[in-house]
Amino acid sequence: MKTKIFTFEDNASLTVYLHENREEFSRVGNRPFVLVIPGGGYSFCSEREAEPIALNFLAQGYHSGVLRYHVGDKRSFEKSLEDAQKSVLKIQDLAVVWKIDIKKIAVIGFSAGGHLAAALSNLSTVKPSLCILGYPAILKSFAQVMKIDAPSLEGCVSKDTPPTFLFSTFEDNVVPIENSLLYLRALEEHDVPFEAHIFQKGLHGLSLATKQFGNREEMTDKRFSRWFSEVVEWMEINWETKEEMSSPENLADYPIEKLLEDSNNLEILFQIFPHWKDRSKLKIIKKLTLTQLSEMIPEKFDEEQCKKILEKLSKPNPCIT
Known part of the structure; x- marks a missing residue:
């Protein structure tokens, strides 16, 4: 594995974790890339939703990376979205040397990072091929809580929004589940394929929900932790080669x-x-x-x-x- 860090404006950065082109892996060819955007309410970037997530995807055979965007006293929705766009472009730049499949770049965001991942998937000209949202903040009302000037993202969904996987909990104690439900409704209205797992139990910010990455005992939730394997399976289903079918005669x-x-x-x-x-x-x-x-x-x-x-x-x- 090779780790590289690319710094943007105001110390925003992209850290990438890349599989090396070893002879033993020659049959694998180009690998997908998963870009991780941690949450933190645009106040900070949660480490629990950063490297642990990226390394778990790395272990599945994907390249991965973590975006640390404009937060805290540098918070700016516009600049954060630019950070995300720059990250996708940088990943594309690395594609040839590091054997990245540029048609298989997924973004996963948690909470405020989910807000940014959804914004990237709807407002950017450089979109990921798949979008994964973990207990995301979506509505303008919550953007105001996070002290950023951003539109209500369910209103930005279009037919060009990439297929989306969303997971959250009914009991989320920070971001009301309304955010997820209205976003899913918007996806359905625009015929954007999606899969959703709304668990009844669970606090906000569970990340992987395992004891190794829970900062408190109540942040360990075996049932919620299933989201990771479900996401990997879903990505593979969506990344299967699409073949042109013969048209019906009639x-x-x-x-x-x-x-x-x-x-x-x-x-x-x-x-x-x-x-x-x-x-x-x-x-x-x-x-x-x-x-x-x-x-x-x-x-x-x-x-x-x-x-x-x-x-x-x-x-x-x-x-x-």
């Missing part, structure tokens, strides 16, 4: 949401089914095909009607798994 066998990606199709289908303009109603049928819809409600949408509609529709772009 337009009737395309998912309705796929047909609606074509503006011509959208106009035609919304004319025929005006109630689909209501997003809550569209959600009910968007995963279905026109064939399935015809089979489910033949009294309202029979086979003959389906054929007439299909004659007007255009074939969408190929499906991707």
Whole structure:
């Protein structure tokens, strides 16, 4: 392992932990990178959510790093976001020499670090491929508590937000669970894939929740500690090679949401089914095909009607798994 430290403005820094290119590991090829952003309310960077997290990811075979951003009397949301952007660019710069897969750069942030990780995933032009949020601060009301000028991040989610894994606790005694729930709702509204684990029990700031990294006995929580293995599994699922699938021969066998990606199709289908303009109603049928819809409600949408509609529709772009 090689450790390198890159210093930014006002002593903000990126510490990277890199696997060396040993002959024994030659079959591995380029490795993913996990960027860790510790919490601390923008007052400090919690060491419990910094190196211990990075080294655990390192042990899984990933490269990893810790961002220590503008905090305390240097706190600035704008500069902290710049620190995060610089970190991603620096990781990309290191890619060739250290065999980093730049398509597999994940960010994980805790509490205030979760706020910054979510900001990086939504407001930056350099986004990670995956975002992991641990008991994150999201809302503008909490940004005010942290004494930073930042937007309410659930309002910044878009279709370009990367797939997200969020874990927190219902009993969080510092950041209300409302922050997580509203962010998840925003992801769902924009069709951003996500996985969430909201544990009933557990205090704020549990980190790995093991006795080796809990600063108090109540910060050890065996059940909560499962988040780490769940995250690793989730990352691997999302990083599996995406292959282009052959398109269905019949337009009737395309998912309705796929047909609606074509503006011509959208106009035609919304004319025929005006109630689909209501997003809550569209959600009910968007995963279905026109064939399935015809089979489910033949009294309202029979086979003959389906054929007439299909004659007007255009074939969408190929499906991707």
